Amino acid sequence: xxxxxxxxxxxxxxxxxxxxxxxxxxxxxxxxxxxxxxxxxxxxxxxxxxxxxxxxxxxxxxxxxxxxxxxxxxxxxxxxxxxxxxxxxxxxxxxxxxxxxxxxxxxxxxxxxxxxxxxxxxxxxxxxxxxxxxxxxxxxxxxxxxxxxxxxxxxxxxxxxxxxxxxxxxxxxxxxxxxxxxxxxxxxxxxxxxxxxxxxxxxxxxxxxxxxxxxxxxxxxxxxxxxxxxxxxxxxxxxxxxxxxxxxxxxxxxxxxxxxxxxxxxxxxxxxxxxxxxxxxxxxxxxxxxxxxxxxxxxxxxxxxxxxxxxxxxxxxxxxxxxxxxxxxxxxxxxxxxxxxxxxxxxxxxxxxxxxxxxxxxxxxxxxxxxxxxxxxxxxxxxxxxxxxxxxxxxxxxxxxxxxxxxxxxxxxxxxxxxxxxxxxxxxxxxxxxxxxxx
Amino acid sequence: xxxxxxxxxxxxxxxxxxxxxxxxxxxxxxxxxxxxxxxxxxxxxxxxxxxxxxxxxxxxxxxxxxxxxxxxxxxxxxxxxxxxxxxxxxxxxxxxxxxxxxxxxxxxxxxxxxxxxxxxxxxxxxxxxxxxxxxxxxxxxxxxxxxxxxxxxxxxxxxxxxxxxxxxxxxxxxxxxxxxxxxxxxxxxxxxxxxxxxxxxxxxxxxxxxxxxxxxxxxxxxxxxxxxxxxxxxxxxxxxxxxxxxxxxxxxxxxxxxxxxxxxxxxxxxxxxxxxxxxxxxxxxxxxxxxxxxxxxxxxxxxxxxxxxxxxxxxxxxxxxxxxxxxxxxxxxxxxxxxxxxxxxxxxxxxxxxxxxxxxxxxxxxxxxxxxxxxxxxxxxxxxxxxxxxxxxxxxxxxxxxxxxxxxxxxxxxxxxxxxxxxxxxxxxxxxxxxxxxx
Numbered sequence: 001x002x003x004x005x006x007x008x009x010x011x012x013x014x015x016x017x018x019x020x021x022x023x024x025x026x027x028x029x030x031x032x033x034x035x036x037x038x039x040x041x042x043x044x045x046x047x048x049x050x051x052x053x054x055x056x057x058x059x060x061x062x063x064x065x066x067x068x069x070x071x072x073x074x075x076x077x078x079x080x081x082x083x084x085x086x087x088x089x090x091x092x093x094x095x096x097x098x099x100x101x102x103x104x105x106x107x108x109x110x111x112x113x114x115x116x117x118x119x120x121x122x123x124x125x126x127x128x129x130x131x132x133x134x135x136x137x138x139x140x141x142x143x144x145x146x147x148x149x150x151x152x153x154x155x156x157x158x159x160x161x162x163x164x165x166x167x168x169x170x171x172x173x174x175x176x177x178x179x180x181x182x183x184x185x186x187x188x189x190x191x192x193x194x195x196x197x198x199x200x201x202x203x204x205x206x207x208x209x210x211x212x213x214x215x216x217x218x219x220x221x222x223x224x225x226x227x228x229x230x231x232x233x234x235x236x237x238x239x240x241x242x243x244x245x246x247x248x249x250x251x252x253x254x255x256x257x258x259x260x261x262x263x264x265x266x267x268x269x270x271x272x273x274x275x276x277x278x279x280x281x282x283x284x285x286x287x288x289x290x291x292x293x294x295x296x297x298x299x300x301x302x303x304x305x306x307x308x309x310x311x312x313x314x315x316x317x318x319x320x321x322x323x324x325x326x327x328x329x330x331x332x333x334x335x336x337x338x339x340x341x342x343x344x345x346x347x348x349x350x351x352x353x354x355x356x357x358x359x360x361x362x363x364x365x366x367x368x369x370x371x372x373x374x375x376x377x378x379x380x381x382x383x384x385x386x387x388x389x390x391x392x393x394x395x396x397x398x399x400x401x402x403x404x405x406x407x408x409x410x411x412x413x414x415x416x417x418x419x420x421x422x423x424x425x426x427x428x429x430x431x432x433x434x435x436x437x438x439x
Numbered sequence: 440x441x442x443x444x445x446x447x448x449x450x451x452x453x454x455x456x457x458x459x460x461x462x463x464x465x466x467x468x469x470x471x472x473x474x475x476x477x478x479x480x481x482x483x484x485x486x487x488x489x490x491x492x493x494x495x496x497x498x499x500x501x502x503x504x505x506x507x508x509x510x511x512x513x514x515x516x517x518x519x520x521x522x523x524x525x526x527x528x529x530x531x532x533x534x535x536x537x538x539x540x541x542x543x544x545x546x547x548x549x550x551x552x553x554x555x556x557x558x559x560x561x562x563x564x565x566x567x568x569x570x571x572x573x574x575x576x577x578x579x580x581x582x583x584x585x586x587x588x589x590x591x592x593x594x595x596x597x598x599x600x601x602x603x604x605x606x607x608x609x610x611x612x613x614x615x616x617x618x619x620x621x622x623x624x625x626x627x628x629x630x631x632x633x634x635x636x637x638x639x640x641x642x643x644x645x646x647x648x649x650x651x652x653x654x655x656x657x658x659x660x661x662x663x664x665x666x667x668x669x670x671x672x673x674x675x676x677x678x679x680x681x682x683x684x685x686x687x688x689x690x691x692x693x694x695x696x697x698x699x700x701x702x703x704x705x706x707x708x709x710x711x712x713x714x715x716x717x718x719x720x721x722x723x724x725x726x727x728x729x730x731x732x733x734x735x736x737x738x739x740x741x742x743x744x745x746x747x748x749x750x751x752x753x754x755x756x757x758x759x760x761x762x763x764x765x766x767x768x769x770x771x772x773x774x775x776x777x778x779x780x781x782x783x784x785x786x787x788x789x790x791x792x793x794x795x796x797x798x799x800x801x802x803x804x805x806x807x808x809x810x811x812x813x814x815x816x817x818x819x820x821x822x823x824x825x826x827x828x829x830x831x832x833x834x835x836x837x838x839x840x841x842x843x844x845x846x847x848x849x850x851x852x853x854x855x856x857x858x859x860x861x862x863x864x865x866x867x868x869x870x871x872x873x874x875x876x877x878x
Contacts (some may be wrong), residue, residue, distance in 0.1 A: 302863075
C-alpha cells in the first residue's frame with residue numbers, strides 16, 4: 001500500500017525529508033570499477049572495448065569492426081516494422097522536431113552608436129555521442145529524444161552507442177536509427193561506451209572522440225558520464241524516474257481518481273527505484289487514489305517492479321491548502337509534475353522547480369514521453385532546481401563577439417586601463433594604452 | 440624566445456599536437472586530497488571549515504561567525520575607493536549588466552490549433568554560490584563577471600566565498616561586493632568553499648546549500664567543482680588562460696606588430712601555464728612579433744611569469760594561407776581569439792570554436808576582461824568546442840510545459856499508446872487509454 005502522510009501530523013517533517021532523499025545515488029560504490037573500465041579504454045583502446053563487450057554483453061566480437069552496426073541492418077529493421085508503428089514513430093519524430101526547432105538559440109549582434117559591435121554567436125558542436133540503453137529495455141523513444149535535438153542543432157556527426165547483449169540488436173531501436181538517419185553506431189554499452197565516446201578509440205575502424213555525450217543509463221553510465229565531464233560536455237547526471245502530482249480539492253477533480261492512479265503507476269512501472277508522489281488538499285481523494293492504485297497494480301504485467309516502487313518510494317501527502325502543496329512540491333522539484341487544479345494558469349508562475357509540467361486532466365505524463373514534442377530526458381532527484389530538460393542547446397555552444405571601433409576604444413580604454421592596473425596586470429593595461437597612444 | 444613553427448615543415452603535426460594538449464590538467468594528482476577536504480566538510484560541518492581555513496589561510500577563526508564578511512566592511516571598503524576607480528567599476532558594472540540582460544532567455548508558449556499548449560518556462564535558481572579568488576590575486580572584475588549574470592537572472596540569494604589569507608581581506612574585492620549589493624559572503628577559499636556551498640554547513644550562522652557554483656580558481660577549486668557536479672550545477676571546469684591570434688598578411692597589418700605582441704603578453708602574464716599562440720600567413724610579421732615580444736617582456740613587472748609562459752607554452756605558427764590558419768585555430772578552440780584580417784565578417788562564419796572573438800585592431804583582449812560587456816569567464820583548453828562563456832543562463836533553468844486539450848489527446852493518444860505498448864510499458868499505455876475511454 002502506498003504511504004499516506006498528513007502535513008498536520010507531528011512527524012511529517014521527518015517523513016517528508018526522507019522523500020527528498022529519493023534520488024540520492026551513491027556513486028562511490030561503483031566509481032572505482034568505472035574508473036578502471038575508463039582507464040583501460042583510454043590506454044588500451046580497441047582491445048579493452050572488445051574485452052568489456054565480451055564480459056558485459058556476453059558475446060565475442062572478432063574485430064572492432066564487428067561492433068559497428070551496418071546501414072543494412074538498420075534499413076532492414078525499419079522496413080520490417082508494421083505500418084501503424086512506423087506511422088507512430090514518424091508522427092513522434094515530426095512533433096519532437098518541431099518543438100526542438102522552436103528552442104534553437106540564434107546568433108545575435110548588437111550595434112552601439114559609437115560603432116562597437118557586441119554579440120553572441122551560436123554554433124553546433126562538431127560531433128555528438130548518444131548513449132541509448134539496449135537489450136530488453138531498449139527504448140526507441142529515447143533514441144528520437146536524443147538524436148532530434150542534435151539534428152536540429154546542426155551537428156554534422158552523430159554517433160550512437162547501445163549495448164547489445166548476446167549480439168542480438170533490438171530491431172525497434174535499429175529501425176528508429178534508420179528513421180533518424182544515423183550513419184554511425186556501435187554495439188557498445190555501459191561505461192565502455194562512455195569511455196569510447198569521450199576518449200575516442202584509435203586504430204582502423206576506430207571511433208573519433210566526441211564533444212558532448214547525452215543519453216540515459218544506469219548508475220555505471222551516470223558515473224562514467226560524471227567522470228568524463230570536462231573532457232566532453234554531458235547533458236546531466238540522471239537517476240530513477242519520478243512523478244509528482246499536484247491536486248486541489250474540487251468537485252470535478254473527484255472524477256480524476258483513476259487518471260491520477262494510472263499516472264502515478266506509469267512512473268512506478270519504470271523502475272523499483274522510481275518515485276510517485278501525489279500531493280492533495282483532499283483527504284478522501286487521497287484515500288480513493290490509494291485504493292485505486294492497489295487495485296490497478298494487480299493488473300500490470302510489470303506489477304512486481306511497480307509494487308516495490310509504490311510501497312517503498314511512493315507517497316500521498318494531504319496538505320492544508322494549495323499554497324502548502326506548492327511549497328512542498330517546489331522542495332521535491334520532481335522530474336515530471338502533473339497539475340490537477342481548477343485554475344492552472346494562476347499557479348503556473350508559482351511552480352519554480354520541475355523538469356516538465358503537465359497541465360490538466362487531458363495531459364497524462366506518457367503523452368510527454370512519446371509524442372507531445374518536448375524532450376523526455378529530464379532532471380531527476382531534485383536536480384530540476386538547477387538542470388534543464390535535454391534540448392537543442394545541449395548540442396550547441398556560444399562564443400561572445402566583441403568588435404570595438406576607434407571611437408569605442410578611445411571612450412572606454414582609460415577606464416579599462418585603470419581596472420587592469422588595479423589588478424596588477426600591466427601587459428593588459430599596455431595592450432589598451434598602445435591603442436590610445438599613451439606610450 | 441617564443442617558438443616559431445611553419446606548417447610546411449615535416450615535424451609540424453607533432454609540434455602542433457603538443458600545443459593542443461596545452462590545457463590538460465591532471466586532476467588525478469589532487470583528487471584524493473580534495474575528496475578528503477570535501478568529505479570532512481560534509482560530515483563535520485563548521486568544525487572542518489574552520490580547521491581548513493586555519494590550515495590554508497593561516498589564521499584562526501574563533502567561530503564560524505567570524506568567517507562572515509560584514510556589511511560594514513564592504514561598505515567601508517567601497518567608500519575608501521578613489522573616485523576614478525569607483526567610476527571605472529561603475530561603468531564596467533553597467534556595461535556588463537546591459538550585455539547580460541540581452542542574453543536572458545524568456546519563457547515561451549506555443550498554441551496549437553487543437554487547443555494544445557507547448558512551451559518552455561525559464562526560472563532562476565533559488566540560490567547561487569560564487570567562488571572568487573582572493574588574497575594577492577584578488578580580481579574585482581571576476582566578482583562583477585559572476586555576480587551580474589546571477590542578478591540579471593533574478594537569483595534571490597547570492598553568496599560569495601573568497602580566500603582571505605591571514606584574515607586580511609582584499610579591499611577592492613570588498614568594495615566590488617558592496618557595489619554589487621552582496622549581502623552574504625564568507626572568508627573561505629579553495630575546495631573548502633566549494634564544499635561549504637555544495638553541501639551547506641549546518642548550525643548557527645551556518646551556510647545554506649546552493650543550487651549552482653560558478654567562478655574561477657586553481658586546480659583544487661576546479662577539481663572540487665567537478666566532484667560536486669550533480670549535487671549542484673557548475674559553470675565549467677576551467678584551466679589556465681589562453682589567447683589565439685589569427686593574422687592575415689596585408690600591408691596594413693604590418694603596423695600591428697606591437698598590438699599583437701602586447702595582446703599575446705596580456706595572456707602570458709596571467710600564469711606560467713597560460714598559452715599565447717599567433718597564427719599568421721606572413722613569416723616576416725611572425726619574426727617581427729617574436730622580436731617585439733622579447734623586447735617588451737623585459738619591461739613587465741610580471742616578466743618572470745610571462746617569460747615562462749611565452750617560452751614554454753607560446754607559439755607563432757606560419758601557415759600557407761588563411762584557410763589553413765582557420766583550420767588550425769578551430770582545432771585549438773582558444774579561450775580568447777583575436778582576429779586581425781582584412782575582412783573579418785567574411786571569416787566570422789568559419790570560426791567554429793572560441794570562447795570569445797575579438798575583431799579588429801581596436802579590440803585588444805583586455806577590453807573584454809573588464810569593460811566591453813560580455814563575460815570574461817570563458818572555456819579553456821579546447822573546451823570551447825562544447826562549453827559556452829559564463830552567462831545569465833547558467834543561473835536559470837528550464838521546465839517544459841505541456842497542456843493537452845480533449846481534442847489533442849483524442850488526436851494523438853492512439854499513436855502514443857502504440858509506442859508505449861511497443862516499449863512494454865502498459866501503465867503508460869493505460870494512462871492514455873483511460874482518457875480515450877478505451878477500457
